[in-house]
Amino acid sequence: MWLVENAVAIAREPLKHVQVREYVRDLVSDAEPGTPAPSERELVQVFGVARMTVRQAMDTLVAEGLLERIPGRGTFVAKPRNEVGRLLSYTGEMQRRGLHAESQTILARREQAGPGVARALELTEGDAVIHWKRLRRADGQPMCVEDAYLNEVLLPGFLQSGMPTSLYQALAMRGLRPTWAEDSITADVPTAEEAQSLEIALGTPVLRVARRAVADDRVVEVSRSVYRSDRFTLYVQLGDS
Amino acid sequence: MWLVENAVAIAREPLKHVQVREYVRDLVSDAEPGTPAPSERELVQVFGVARMTVRQAMDTLVAEGLLERIPGRGTFVAKPRNEVGRLLSYTGEMQRRGLHAESQTILARREQAGPGVARALELTEGDAVIHWKRLRRADGQPMCVEDAYLNEVLLPGFLQSGMPTSLYQALAMRGLRPTWAEDSITADVPTAEEAQSLEIALGTPVLRVARRAVADDRVVEVSRSVYRSDRFTLYVQLGDS
DNA sequence: TAGTGGTCTAGACCACTAT
DNA sequence: TAGTGGTCTAGACCACTAG
Numbered sequence: 177m178w179l180v181e182n183a184v185a186i187a188r189e190p191l192k193h194v195q196v197r198e199y200v201r202d203l204v205s206d207a208e209p210g211t212p213a214p215s216e217r218e219l220v221q222v223f224g225v226a227r228m229t230v231r232q233a234m235d236t237l238v239a240e241g242l243l244e245r246i247p248g249r250g251t252f253v254a255k256p257r258n259e260v261g262r263l264l265s266y267t268g269e270m271q272r273r274g275l276h277a278e279s280q281t282i283l284a285r286r287e288q289a290g291p292g293v294a295r296a297l298e299l300t301e302g303d304a305v306i307h308w309k310r311l312r313r314a315d316g317q318p319m320c321v322e323d324a325y326l327n328e329v330l331l332p333g334f335l336q337s338g339m340p341t342s343l344y345q346a347l348a349m350r351g352l353r354p355t356w357a358e359d360s361i362t363a364d365v366p367t368a369e370e371a372q373s374l375e376i377a378l379g380t381p382v383l384r385v386a387r388r389a390v391a392d393d394r395v396v397e398v399s400r401s402v403y404r405s406d407r408f409t410l411y412v413q414l415g416d417s
Numbered sequence: 418m419w420l421v422e423n424a425v426a427i428a429r430e431p432l433k434h435v436q437v438r439e440y441v442r443d444l445v446s447d448a449e450p451g452t453p454a455p456s457e458r459e460l461v462q463v464f465g466v467a468r469m470t471v472r473q474a475m476d477t478l479v480a481e482g483l484l485e486r487i488p489g490r491g492t493f494v495a496k497p498r499n500e501v502g503r504l505l506s507y508t509g510e511m512q513r514r515g516l517h518a519e520s521q522t523i524l525a526r527r528e529q530a531g532p533g534v535a536r537a538l539e540l541t542e543g544d545a546v547i548h549w550k551r552l553r554r555a556d557g558q559p560m561c562v563e564d565a566y567l568n569e570v571l572l573p574g575f576l577q578s579g580m581p582t583s584l585y586q587a588l589a590m591r592g593l594r595p596t597w598a599e600d601s602i603t604a605d606v607p608t609a610e611e612a613q614s615l616e617i618a619l620g621t622p623v624l625r626v627a628r629r630a631v632a633d634d635r636v637v638e639v640s641r642s643v644y645r646s647d648r649f650t651l652y653v654q655l656g657d658s
Numbered sequence: 659t660a661g662t663g664g665t666c667t668a669g670a671c672c673a674c675t676a677t
Numbered sequence: 678t679a680g681t682g683g684t685c686t687a688g689a690c691c692a693c694t695a696g
Contacts, residue, residue, distance in 0.1 A: 191664090191665070191666095192665080192666075193665075193666090215680075215681065215682085216681080216682070217680080217681080217682095225666075225667085226666060226667045226668060226669085227667095227668085227669090228469065228665095228666070228667075228668095229665080229666060229667080231682090231683090232665080232666090234682095235476075239480060245681090245682060245683090246675090246681085246682080247673075247674060247675085247681070247682045247683065248673075248674035248675040248676085248680085248681055248682065249674085249675055249676080249680095249681065249682080250675095250680085250681055250682075251681085251682075263655040263656060355656075356654065356655060356656050357654070357655045358652065358653075358654055358655075359652070359653050359654075359655065360650050360651065360652050360653075361602060361624070361650065361651040361652075361653065362624060362646050362649070362650045362651070363604035363605070363622040363623055363624040363644075363646035364604070364622055364646060365622055379620060381604040381605055381606055381622035381623070382604055382622070383602070383603060383604040403604075405603050405604035405605060408603070409601050409602065409603045410601065410602040410603070411599065411600070411601050411602075412599075412600050412601075412602065412653045412655070413597070413598070413599055413600075414504040414597070414598045414599075414600065414653070432683090432684070432685095433684080433685075434684075434685085456661075456662060456663085457662075457663070458661080458662080458663095466685075466686085467685060467686045467687060467688085468686095468687085468688090469684095469685070469686075469687095470684080470685060470686080472663090472664090473684080473685090475663095486662090486663060486664090487662085487663080487694090488662070488663045488664065488692075488693060488694085489661085489662055489663065489692075489693035489694040489695085490661095490662065490663080490693085490694055490695080491661085491662060491663075491694090492662085492663075
């Protein structure tokens with residue numbers, strides 16, 4: 177099964193341009209717009225790779241809008257496009273709102289995909305999936321309960337490797353940063369269990385968001401989240417064409 | 418002035434990757450999705466350039482969504498993009514769901530913009546706006562109450578000209594088809610009046626959608642809609658960058 | 659087995675910016 | 678003048694697809 181071999185290889189020694197890309201992404205993630213990124217030749221030295229490899233890494237970050245190249249001057253942190261409707265992790269969403277995000281794992285284990293999850297993840301029923309359920313907090317208060325299923329084949333050793341704080345960051349390290357997602361959104365009332373976790377009264381309206389996240393044309397995550405409507409408003413942008 | 422020299426140079430002998438790119442774009446522009454594009458090595462032969470140069474050209478076309486690469490097989494004309502997350506009118510939304518849309522005007526009059534509406538429409542308080550409130554039905558049953566404010570300056574004679582069925586169609590007739598919108602979405606319970614219009618019980622969760630719709634860089638519509646959550650799920654697509 | 663795209667190397671010259 | 682990004686070369690090996 178080549179997929180397994182390949183996944184292991186990726187886990188052990190990621191593609192060089194991915195290594196460089198994620199290294200720079202980390203460096204840059206907390207930086208102010210306008211901060212210079214390492215120059216391409218500097219990264220060539222640090223990683224001992226060819227310049228074209230560095231450029232491949234930087235090309236991606238530039239395409240993402242994270243960096244901006246100015247010929248003759250260098251590469252700099254771009255000012256974030258204030259695009260609502262961008263695909264962000266929970267942590268990213270909360271940061272955009274100026275809130276501190278925390279998570280508390282309720283459940284994390286390997287399971288066999290049921291029919292619904294298998295279809296959503298484009299797997300076969302009974303295939304291994306990772307079931308990860310978390311209570312998400314913002315500034316210390318309950319915000320959301322997220323119930324996620326991940327394609328286990330794409331994330332070997334995920335449960336053993338120590339659970340990361342940010343799922344999207346963990347995916348990015350494996351070259352599986354979600355590039356787009358489909359959400360379906362509805363209003364509902366919480367179950368008794370959800371109401372208890374979210375510390376709200378039964379009958380309080382909540383926002384349910386079902387997500388399919390895709391990276392590299394593969395469905396990596398499907399999740400159902402339930403948000404406290406008194407603390408959370410969802411912002412989306414609709415394009416034309 | 419280098420710019421002129423450079424432009425002339427470009428006019429005479431464009432950058433190689435641009436030559437290749439435009440050559441392929443022409444080849445492909447009228448082709449059916451799935452049609453194979455020339456292979457990279459083939460283009461290397463034809464243009465007498467290095468493969469990295471060809472890849473630079475193809476990278477652009479792939480990023481544009483014009484081409485699709487399939488490892489081991491080749492490069493092909495991509496099928497045009499998705500539908501979800503597109504900006505649609507209420508009528509369009511319902512059509513996509515296979516439902517018949519109807520509207521019933523509750524209120525339609527000229528008003529002076531209050532502070533909130535003025536800010537949202539990028540007007541000055543007291544400017545003339547059109548206030549249009551409608552009950553929206555789908556297959557005969559209440560679906561949504563929409564409360565919209567329109568910039569009156571952009572729609573002269575709108576109220577006198579006989580109310581159209583589709584707002585977006587009316588806007589399109591004036592060259593103001595919304596190309597872009599920002600929605601904020603939350604869960605709530607209906608007011609007594611909303612519950613009566615929607616024919617639902619008090620306390621039933623509803624989806625509230627606030628929209629700012631932009632056409633030609635001008636805000637043409639701001640609205641608040643309240644949807645029956647038992648009949649309506651909102652679908653959105655989130656892109657990356 | 660021949661062909662494809664994916665990755666990578668170790669250089670090179672250019673036009674530009676900043677000092 | 679030193680440094681940067683933009684472009685380009687002429688190869689290479691890999692994993693995969695298809696006949």
